[in-house]
Amino acid sequence: MDEHRKVPKRISQAVLNSLKGGVVPRIGLPYITVGRKSEIEAILHDVDIIADGGASFRFIVGRYGSGKSFLLQAVRNYVMDRGFIVADADLSPERRLHGTKGQGLATYRELISNLSTRTKPEGGALTLILDRWISAVQNEAMQETGLAPGDPGFEAATDRRIYAVTASVSELVHGFEFGRLLSSYYRAYVSGDDETKACVVRWFRGEYSTRSEAREALGVNIIITDENWYDYLKLFAGFFRLAGYAGMFVMIDELVNIYKIPNSITRQYNYEKLLTMYNDGLQGKARYLGILMGATPQALEDRRRGIYSYEALRSRLAEGRFSRPGARDLLAPVIRLDPLTPEEMLVLCEKLSEMHAGLYGYARSLTTDDLAGFIRIEYSRIGADQNITPREIIRDFIELLDLLYQHPEMDIASLLESEEFSYAKSEAVSDETDNGFMEFTI
Secondary structure: OOHHHOOOHHHHHHHHHHHHOOOOOOOOHHHOOOOOHHHHHHHHHHHHHHHOOOEEEEEEEOOOOOOHHHHHHHHHHHHHHOOEEEEEEEOEOOEOOOOOOOHHHHHHHHHHHOOEEOOEOOOOOHHHHHHHHHHHHHHHHHHHHOOOOOOOOHHHHHHHHHHHHHHHHHOOOOHHHHHHHHHHHHHHHHHOOHHHHHHHHHHHOOOOOOHHHHHHHHOOOOOOOOOOHHHHHHHHHHHHHHOOOOEEEEEEEOOHHHHOOOOHHHHHHHHHHHHHHHHHHHHOOOOOEEEEEEEOHHHHHOOOOOHHHOHHHHHHHOOOOOOEOOEOOOOOOEEEOOOOOHHHHHHHHHHHHHHHHHHHOOOOOOOHHHHHHHHHHHHOOOOHHHHOOHHHHHHHHHHHHHHHHHOOOOOHHHHHOOHHHHOOHHHHHHHOOOOOOOOOOO
């Protein structure tokens, strides 16, 4: 690894621990991203459209462990670097797109809790965004008027700018109360009223359970609910743009949890909400908003319980006649992830071995031939061409690196020839060129 690409140890530790645990790391992805160039470029094409006031909606579809969550996280980092605010959440039995017992609101709360910016990528950025917006407005007023805080006329100049933002937001659905709350936050910020600031942030997070409670605390007669939470995401996207950001990306993974809902009517209500969000993105009803959703092929295509069971979505999303593995239409609303090639997995293993050596302070001893031998055995297992995923290969490889580091007397040849790594090799070797891997050259 080149010196200028040396990975900080804290990042190496986080990346290797996450991957060994089978989860996608939140940091360090640029150091290990391989493949997916076309998919990332297709999504980043949407970025310019969103920054110009448009919207987009995409599904990322892949099997468990195929890299869809990894791709979502990689895009998350890219768009934050381009000035977007990102909100991400995984669906679960308690978090859905629609519900009657707070499941939709729970998804909204998770998204707002995970609001992230380039300078606060770990989430929890709402208060930071609001404070920086007010600070930026005050700086603009100072530059234009030459006045300082406390001078006569400075407060009026700042108020005009705040009002311009709140008035723009007020034109949208539910925007009037939203704008009032922004004004309340600004006034509390200027006067040092931390209690009111906290109440406004609590309202924005969807934490008021009754209208009377919100009315008593803030004088507003509306709260965020299961029915209207998505409208507030659109409001936030517009506000973030006015606050100086490029726009907002919403990333929702594990759509399979809607597929798993046992009640068909409840599933249909969730798919109806999905259709509303999809239509808004394509019809211009949302602005400065990008939505990415991760799903498994079954959760998308199953005609009985999946997204395709909702005809209005199936007719919009079904793949055309000409796309096929290796030649996908990446401008379509559904991006299907083809498996990473063995060559791409080899490059990833090289990156991980360099990272592991840097973290634990030893000279890398594994050669390219060693890595190729490991990849060859992984891909020669029975059914690997259909069932093996990057997640499984990566976990095996990090375990291999850990064992070699902890037991220097071991050598990779003996580990690769052990029963655990090559149990299927003897059965697969006679047919090893069928998957196209055994003939690849380094």
